[in-house]
Amino acid sequence: MSTPDTRLKVCLASSELAPLAKTGGLADVSAALSAYLHDSGHDVRVLLPRYRQVESLGLDIEPVPGMANIGMRLGHDEIHYGIDRTVLPGTTLPVYLLRCPALFDRDTIYTDDHDEDLRYVLLSRAAIDMCQRMGFAPDIFSCHDWQTALIPLYLKTVFSWDQLFARTRSVLTIHNIGYQGMFPSWILDRLELGDARHHLHQDDLKDGVINFLKTGVMYADAITTVSPTYAREILGDDFGMGLNHLLRDRAGSLFGILNGVDYAEWNPETDTRIPVNYTPEDMRGKSTCKTRLMEEMGLDVDAGRPLVGIVSRLVGQKGIELVEQVVPAMLEQRDFAIAVLGSGERRYEDFFNWLKDRFPGRASYYQGFSNELAHWIEAGADMFLMPSLYEPCGLNQMYSLKYGTVPIVRETGGLADSVQQADPSTGRGTGILFRDYNAEGLYWALDRALQLYGNAALWQTIVANGMRQDFSWDTQGARYVELFEALRQTA
Ligand code: ADP
Numbered sequence: 001m002s003t004p005d006t007r008l009k010v011c012l013a014s015s016e017l018a019p020l021a022k023t024g025g026l027a028d029v030s031a032a033l034s035a036y037l038h039d040s041g042h043d044v045r046v047l048l049p050r051y052r053q054v055e056s057l058g059l060d061i062e063p064v065p066g067m068a069n070i071g072m073r074l075g076h077d078e079i080h081y082g083i084d085r086t087v088l089p090g091t092t093l094p095v096y097l098l099r100c101p102a103l104f105d106r107d108t109i110y111t112d113d114h115d116e117d118l119r120y121v122l123l124s125r126a127a128i129d130m131c132q133r134m135g136f137a138p139d140i141f142s143c144h145d146w147q148t149a150l151i152p153l154y155l156k157t158v159f160s161w162d163q164l165f166a167r168t169r170s171v172l173t174i175h176n177i178g179y180q181g182m183f184p185s186w187i188l189d190r191l192e193l194g195d196a197r198h199h200l201h202q203d204d205l206k207d208g209v210i211n212f213l214k215t216g217v218m219y220a221d222a223i224t225t226v227s228p229t230y231a232r233e234i235l236g237d238d239f240g241m242g243l244n245h246l247l248r249d250r251a252g253s254l255f256g257i258l259n260g261v262d263y264a265e266w267n268p269e270t271d272t273r274i275p276v277n278y279t280p281e282d283m284r285g286k287s288t289c290k291t292r293l294m295e296e297m298g299l300d301v302d303a304g305r306p307l308v309g310i311v312s313r314l315v316g317q318k319g320i321e322l323v324e325q326v327v328p329a330m331l332e333q334r335d336f337a338i339a340v341l342g343s344g345e346r347r348y349e350d351f352f353n354w355l356k357d358r359f360p361g362r363a364s365y366y367q368g369f370s371n372e373l374a375h376w377i378e379a380g381a382d383m384f385l386m387p388s389l390y391e392p393c394g395l396n397q398m399y400s401l402k403y404g405t406v407p408i409v410r411e412t413g414g415l416a417d418s419v420q421q422a423d424p425s426t427g428r429g430t431g432i433l434f435r436d437y438n439a440e441g442l443y444w445a446l447d448r449a450l451q452l453y454g455n456a457a458l459w460q461t462i463v464a465n466g467m468r469q470d471f472s473w474d475t476q477g478a479r480y481v482e483l484f485e486a487l488r489q490t491a
Contacts, residue, residue: 007041007042007043008037008042008043008044008139008140008481008484008485008488009042009043009044009136009137009138009139009140010037010042010043010044010045010138010139010140010141010142010484011044011045011046011047011127011130011131011136011138011140011141011142012030012033012034012044012045012046012047012142012144013046013047013123013124013127013141013142013143013144013148013151014026014027014030014046014047014048014144014147014148015048015049015109015110015120015123015144015145015147015148016030016048016109016144017030017031017034017046017048017088017095018030018031018032019031019057019089019371020048020051020053020054020057020059020088020095021048021049021051021053021054021109022109023109023110023313024175024176024313025175025226025259025392025393025394025395026144026145026175026176028259028262028395029144029173029175029226029259030046030048030144031088031262032259032260032262032473032477033142033260033473033477033480034046034088034093034095035088035091035093035473036260036473036474036477036480037477037480037481038091038092038093039091040477040481042481044093045094045096045130045131045134045136045138046088046093046094046095046096047083047096047097047098047123047126047127047130048095048096048097048098049097049098049100049103049104049119049123050084050097050098050099050100050104051104051105051106051109052104052105052106052107053109054097057089059086059087059089060086060087061084061085061086061097062084062085062086063082063083063084063085063099064082064083064084064085064096066133067082067083067130067133068082069082070082070083070126070129072122072125072126072129073192074118074121074122074125074190074191074192075118075187075189075190075191075192076189076190077115077118077190079100079102079103079118079122080100080102081098081099081100081122081126082099082100083096083097083098083099083126083130083133084096084097084099085097090264096130098122098123098126100122103115103118103119103122104119116183117181117183117187117190117210117212118187118190120146120147120148120150120181120212121150121190121191121192123147123148124143124147124148124149124150124151124154125154125192127141127148127151128141128151128154128155128159128165131164131165132162132164135164136164137164137165137167137168138165138168139167139168139169139484139487139488139491140168140169140170140171140484140487140488141155141168141169141170141171142171142173143170143171143172143173143216143220144172144173144175145173145174145175145176145179145181145213146179146180146181146211146212146213146216147181147212148216149172149181149212149213149215149216149217149220150191150212150215150216151170151216152170152172152215152216152219152220152221153193153196153199153200153215153216153218153219155168155170156199156219157193157195157196157199158192158193158194158196166491167488167491168491169221169222169484169487169488169490169491170219170220170221170222171220171221171222171223171224171483171484171487172216172217172220172222172223172224173223173224173225173226174213174217174223174224174225174226174234174392175225175226175392175393176317176392177213177225177234177239177240177241177243177392178241178317178390179213180211180212180213180214180241180242180243181211181212181213182209182210182211182212183209183210183212184208184209184210185204185205185208185209185210187210188200188205188210191210199218199219200215201214201215201218213243214243214246217243217246217247217250218246220253221253221487221490222253222254222255222483222487223247223250223253223254223255224254224255224256224257224480224483225254225255225256225257225392226256226257226258226259226392226393226413226414227256227257227258227259227392227393227413227414227416227417227418228256228257228258228417229256229412229413229414229416229417230256230390230391230392230393230412230413230414231254231255231256232256233390233412233413234247235247235248235251235254239390255483257476257479257480257483258393258414258417258418258471258476259393259395259398259414259471259476260471260472260473260474260475260476260477261395261398261399261402261471261472261473262473263402263472266375266378266399266402266403267402268285268286268289268378268379268402268403268404271375271379273371273372273375273376274289274375274376274378274379274380275288275289275292275376275379276288276289276292278379278404280404280464280467280468283404283463286379286380286403286404287303289376289379289380290303290307290380290381290382291303291380292376292380293307293339293376293377293379293380293381294307294337294339294380296373296376297339297364297366298361298364299337299339299361299362299363299364300337300361300362302337305335305336305337305362306335306336306337306382306383306449306450306453307336307337307338307339307380307381307382307383308336308337308338308339308381308382308383308384308385308408308446308449309338309339309340309341309377309378309380309381309383309384309385309400309405310323310338310339310340310341310342310377310384310385310386311340311341311342311373311374311377311378311384311396312341312342312344312386312396313342313343313344314342314343314344314345314348314349314352315344315345315348316345316389317388317389317390317391318386318387318388318389319386319387319388319389319410319437319442320348320351322387322437322438322439322441322442323351323385323387323442324348324351325439325442326439326442326443326446327355327446328355328358328359329443330443330446330447331355331358331359331362331363334447334450336362336450337361337362337363337364338355338362338363338364338385339364339377339380339381340352340355340363340364340365340366341365341366341368341370341373341374341377342367343367343368343369349367352365352367353365353367374396378396378399378400378403378405379403379405381400381405382405382406382453383405383406383407383408383449383453384396384397384400384405384406384407384408385407385408385409385446386407386408386409386410386415387408387409387410387434387437387441387442387445388409388410388412388413388415389410389412389437390412390413391409391410391412391413391414391415392413392414393413393414393417394409394413394414394415394418397409397414397415397418397419397431398418398469398471400431400466401418401419401430401431401466401467401469401471402466402467402469403467404463404464404466404467405466406422406430406431406432406449406452406459406462406463406466407419407430407431407432407466408431408432408434408445408446408449409431409432409433409434410433410434410435410437410441410442411433411434411435412437415433416433418469418471419431419433420433420465421433422452422462422465424452424455424458427458427461427462427465428465429462429465430462430465430466430469431462431466432445432448432449432452433445
């Protein structure tokens with residue numbers, strides 16, 4: 001617990017926060033990092049949009065006095081919003097909600113609507129405005145992905161007059177550089193940058209583009225990303241997605257911190273969602289979870305048949321094209337089953353629906369989002385497949401390790417940092433990694449996993465090695481605090 005002098009003041013603005021609003025790992029990280037900081041005694045104020053999805057949770061939400069009807073002009077739009085307050089379920093962390101139904105009461109968290117930029121410009125400016133109204137002088141403004149990546153520029157320009165922020169340092173965390181928030185330059189007026197507009201990337205402006213994430217990379221005092229390997233990978237042409245040159249200029253301020261896992265949520269010993277709990281010492285419950293999962297997903301119930309699980313957004317990044325190239329052929333040749341949960345691009349959904357029909361009893365697919373089923377698959381599968389083209393951190397492979405579900409992953413990003421190659425000669429290692437992003441690579445990895453599975457004693461050793469790994473937020477959160485404290489020293 002930090003003492004009042006040492007405690008950090010942090011404002012964290014995020015477009016996702018589990019379980020209030022989640023499409024991916026960003027939600028898990030924002031929630032876990034905030035809760036970790038709060039539990040460690042730091043003063044953290046979190047701001048999230050009050051999306052329609054938040055309403056379904058039935059939380060106690062109260063308006064913050066004096067922040068009911070705030071007007072903000074953004075270009076031609078006069079926006080009215082309020083700030084509400086709730087508590088993150090299962091914690092005592094206060095969460096502030098940006099209430100603006102005109103922008104956030106929509107079917108989905110992210111949209112393709114014409115005002116997507118405006119929604120997150122509002123979030124970014126409202127976070128700064130909220131600090132001003134509260135008289136809260138953050139040591140650190142913690143920004144996440146493109147949605148809040150304009151905050152560093154705002155702090156350094158439009159709001160630099162305000163002494164409240166004189167010692168504030170901004171940290172931009174990149175969860176996935178593939179999403180940069182690129183908008184046509186006609187939205188410029190909506191940013192309300194005034195004279196500071198010349199701080200935007202001028203070549204982009206000439207090309208008619210404003211790139212939110214790039215702006216954050218240019219102006220954040222520090223940049224973090226979610227694994228050490230990804231921090232190196234994004235400096236190169238292959239994974240930098242056009243930002244690698246800028247990132248190389250800022251390499252001294254770029255840090256890779258692996259995400260932590262929320263073991264209160266993801267632990268087979270205590271998980272209330274799975275059919276039966278189990279421990280590394282007594283794994284009988286895992287077999288029950290496997291047979292129940294097979295039943296539930298319409299697979300032939302066969303406890304001895306290796307079961308591969310996938311839980312994923314179905315997008316190009318996740319390497320589903322390799323699954324298309326390899327898994328049907330492997331199902332022809334080898335005796336194993338596969339259980340898939342995910343939604344995303346139509347072609348991949350169509351593929352898994354086809355696979356299910358082509359291999360009834362051995363391939364199953366649930367199209368959609370189900371946290372419950374994600375837990376069931378982690379607990380019930382023997383192996384977990386993540387053949388990602390790139391993976392900034394990835395959480396499921398770390399969940400899998402804890403659940404004794406051996407990860408089969410491509411050696412990239414956080415997958416490379418959290419899974420160690422299983423070595424049959426020493427019994428060391430926690431999973432199977434393949435290097436080359438092609439069908440041969442995945443074929444090799446799956447084949448190897450099935451071979452290792454055939455050696456029960458060795459398999460149990462690999463499973464046990466994985467279950468002993470610790471990626472808790474206690475360790476990973478402390479790295480953020482170290483960085484935040486170092487930045488505070490520079491103020
Ligand atoms: P990303 O953020 O790129 O989607 P991560 O592995 O970092 O990948 O985080 C994915 C998170 O989203 C995990 O908590 C995973 O369980 C969850 N998830 C992804 N797809 C689904 C789905 N269809 N149903 C339930 N949970 C899902």
